[in-house]
Amino acid sequence: MKWILYISDFMIPLIVSGVIIYGLLKGINIFDVFIEGAKESVKVILTIMPTLIGLMMAVGIIRASGSLNMFELLLKPISNLITFPVELIPLIVLRTISSSASLGLVLDLFKQYGPDSFIGRLVSVMMGCIETIFYTMSVYFMSVGIKKTRYTLAGALIANLAGIIASFYITLFIFGK
Numbered sequence: 001m002k003w004i005l006y007i008s009d010f011m012i013p014l015i016v017s018g019v020i021i022y023g024l025l026k027g028i029n030i031f032d033v034f035i036e037g038a039k040e041s042v043k044v045i046l047t048i049m050p051t052l053i054g055l056m057m058a059v060g061i062i063r064a065s066g067s068l069n070m071f072e073l074l075l076k077p078i079s080n081l082i083t084f085p086v087e088l089i090p091l092i093v094l095r096t097i098s099s100s101a102s103l104g105l106v107l108d109l110f111k112q113y114g115p116d117s118f119i120g121r122l123v124s125v126m127m128g129c130i131e132t133i134f135y136t137m138s139v140y141f142m143s144v145g146i147k148k149t150r151y152t153l154a155g156a157l158i159a160n161l162a163g164i165i166a167s168f169y170i171t172l173f174i175f176g177k
Helices: 002-024 031-064 067-081 086-095 098-115 118-127 133-144 152-175
Strands: none
Touching: 002 031, 031 067, 031 086, 031 133, 067 086, 067 098, 067 152, 086 098, 086 118, 098 118, 133 152
């Protein structure tokens, strides 16, 4: 297990070093390319800023309105039937919209149940298995000007469902209940 920690500590420096070495071997002026990328990123940020502000407002409205709790109560019978912790339903809903807002819920769950509880471990695995669909779609599609997303949303929701199911069973298999 410790060797995984050692490898993970060196991955980012190795990747950055690899990119720099590759650029130098190809004769690319790395600093100029970096500056060009930084300029383009400012343009992208200005393009997607209204969408991000809208998403942040939506998250604030959802959390303040109590609709997450109502959704939890609505799905509680189904959750109990499949033995899935009902406390995670608000997290699953919010995670599709905002990663930072869902991290706030994760911290609340850690405070309430502890990070070493089944719910704490499941939340940790789940946060690595599911994506912020609406944020990601808005950022990537807005930055390149795509208006028709076709099957992206349906595919992403199915992938998130698969991630939720996989994280539940992975946590059960590795840690037990």
